[in-house]
Amino acid sequence: MAEAAAETKKSKPGWRTLARSLKNPKSGYMALFGFASGLPFALFLGTLYAWLSEAEVELETMGVFSLIGLAYAFQFLWSPLIDKVSIPGFRKLGRRKQWIVPSQILLGVILIALSLSNPTNEAIGWFSLLAGIGALASATQDIAINAWRIDVADEEATLDILSTVYQMGYRLAALVGGALGLIIAARIGWPQTYLIMGGILLAIGIAGLFAPDSKAGENVDGTVTDELLLSLRKKGELKPSVRAKALGAVGLLWALAIGVVLTFMYMSLAYAPEDRPNPTDFTVNYGPWIIVATVVIPALIAGWLASQKAKGENVMTEDLPERAGNSYAVDHLYRALVMPLVEFVGRMGWSLVLILSLVLTYRICDAIWGTFAYPFYLGELEYTNDEVAFASKFFGVGAIIAGLALGGYLLTVIGRMATLTLGALIAALTNLLYADMAAGGANMQAASDFIGFSALINFMAPFGSEGLPRLTFTIMWENLAIGIAGAAYVAWLSSIVSKKYSAVQYALLSSLTLLVGTLGRGALGEMIEDQGYYDVFILTTLIGFVAVVLCVFEWIRVSRAGAKSGVVTPDRHDAAPEPAE
Known part of the structure; x- marks a missing residue:
């Protein structure tokens, strides 16, 4: 009886479970790896364009740098190497660390090399080559880090918590490499800024040497x-x-x-x-x-x-x-x-149709909407750059991190599938907030005034216009929803892949999420031109409801799979059951 009571106390969900998971060293390394994953993405695909603009690089030449995005979009093409190949001289680091640590050190060296280069139209070739190699190294470490997270998860450092911590580190890096990078560069210059960022990645690479991992060649x-x-x-x-x-x-x-x-x-x-x-x-x-x-x-x-x-x-x-x-x-x-696909298809069977449908629809609203956010804020609503930066970069990133923290807590309390379904629902409903903004924002302004949020924003951002509180209010709720949904989605996606083939299977599934957003932007752009933003937000809300329905069906599937395997609460387990050998 005492043993059962102790087990019940140990497994009791809530803040204690969350705190115990966060104390595990794996969570600390996960935060570092998440930061190392998000920093190059922000530096290569965002901040770098600001540096090139100040260096007066021609727009046609800058277009070459958009190639960098292909490394992230099609990273799954070399994901089998991460699962199968060991790097000579680095095998002793571990199965995943032999890819993670060298990638991080290479990224640090490349950022330092960029800081010593001159991005002019005449010398742009060497500069673009360094950035391209950096993007490949960044995408490679992303594959390995996602696989590491799935591999090292256990009953204390659960997959749900590690997935949440990873995203927190990633979002914080986006803030550091984006908005903070711009602020630092305005004061000390771009070369010095990239030198600092390179030093940070070198430090993380060195710290990563001490992270736990399985041996190379060992599952x-x-x-x-x-x-x-x-x-x-x-x-x-x-x-x-x-x-x-x-x-x-x-x-x-x-x-x-x-x-x-x-x-x-x-x-x-x-x-x-x-x-x-x-x-x-x-x-x-x-x-x-x-x-x-x-x-x-x-x-x-x-x-x-x-x-x-x-x-x-x-x-x-x-x-x-x-x-x-x-x-x-x-x-x-x-x-x-072939084996990663055979294992996944054989294990999932016809459930694969449901899983792929959910992968394609769960984050589609966020993926498509991101491209049109700034045209909506700056063009349609006529906010200034400073106002948008305050609402979306500073306050917005904080709201996402808060949403991730809340999502991590919900994962420990109500379980993975319940949080996944809730995240899909609130993410869909936040589109209605933007529909109100497109119609004038009267409801958002009234709600912001009622709870005293408007007074807070006017105090924090005295430079803002009368409409800044309702924009910040809307972005806050959307980003909270994105944080909750993101925590649940990455945890669920990580849970359905096999640990034996985690690099390939996760890279393939996550690439579908990225691609569907890219493919839908053209059609959505035409709809905005023809019908306006209001109708678009109603449509994205309906698409979000489709994801909610699919989440319910997936919840049922997971529950039935757990019942068959004798697992009481399958949605809280660290990974999907492995098939019998």
Whole structure:
């Protein structure tokens, strides 16, 4: 009885659970890694343009730097390397740290090198090369950090809390590398600012040496990669000829996708400004086909392979001898490219349709709306740059961090799926707040006045106009909702991938979230032109309600899966149950 009471006390949700998780050293390292993940993104895709503008770099030349965004959009293309390849000389650091630490140190060196460079039109080639390598290193560390978070989660440093802490660090880095970076540069100059940022990343890279991790070549469950490869040649596994054909098809599709991206990058760097392809057009026109080639068709192939194995068709009737030569290489490539999809599709079955639908819709409102936020604030509502910076950068980032903290607390109290559903609902409803702003903002102003928020903002920002409180009020509630939804979404997305293939599976799923926002911006922009912002916000609210319905169905699926496996509260567990070997 005493033992049961102690267990009940230990597992009691709430602030104690949250505090215990935050005290775990893994949470501290997660915050550092989250900061290291968000800082380069802010410096390469935001602040860098301000530096180039001050250096009077031509707009056509600056367009080359938009290529940097491709590294983040298509990072899943090299995610199999993170799961499969060990870096010579860095294996002892650990399975994920052998990628994380070198990437962070390389980023620190690149930022310092940028601080010593001169971004003029004549010397922009070297500058852009450094920034491009930095973006690749940044996207690579993102893959490894996401996989590390999934791998090291345990009963104390839970996946939910680590996911929340990661986003807090990421958002804080966005503030430091964005708004704070601009303030620092205005006082000491851009080179000195990037020198400081480079030093910060070097320090994080050194600190990361002491973070926990599994050994290189070893899976988190204690098995090693060679044992996984050996299992491919056991009785009951798919025939090598079948695997080879599947690998050939998937490998060809991935090679074509990588070739298309590399060709585009070459054309953008080597061609004259007037002949360079447009990055946005490339993402819209080729992005869906890249996803089809690397995700959709391979998933269908993986589904067929999983069904063949389940039916006992095209499987080996006896063990094969140890692999050598070509068969050795084929097994390695199959393990890197095909097995992550076979495992995921085989484990999820038809539930994959629900999961992909939720991935595509859960954050679609945020992903699409972000592009039009500043035109709405500055153009439609006619706020000044200072007012928008105060409301969205300073107050807004604080509201997101507060939302993440609240989301982390809710994850410990009501569980992952309940928080996911609540986050989808309130994120959808906040679109109605913007609809009111588009209609004049009378309700937002009245609510802000009623609770005394307007007086607070007028005191904090005396430079602001009469309408600044209602803008800040609206952004505050939206960002609180984004924080709650973001905490739940990353925790859920992390929970449905296998720890054995976390780098590939998470990168593939997260890339879908990024792509759907890019694809929807063109249509939404046309709707804004034709019907105005008010109708757009009503539409995004309805899309958000679709995500709420899908969350309910996913909640039911997770509950049923937990009931079958004997798990009492599956939505609070650290990861989805691994399939039987």
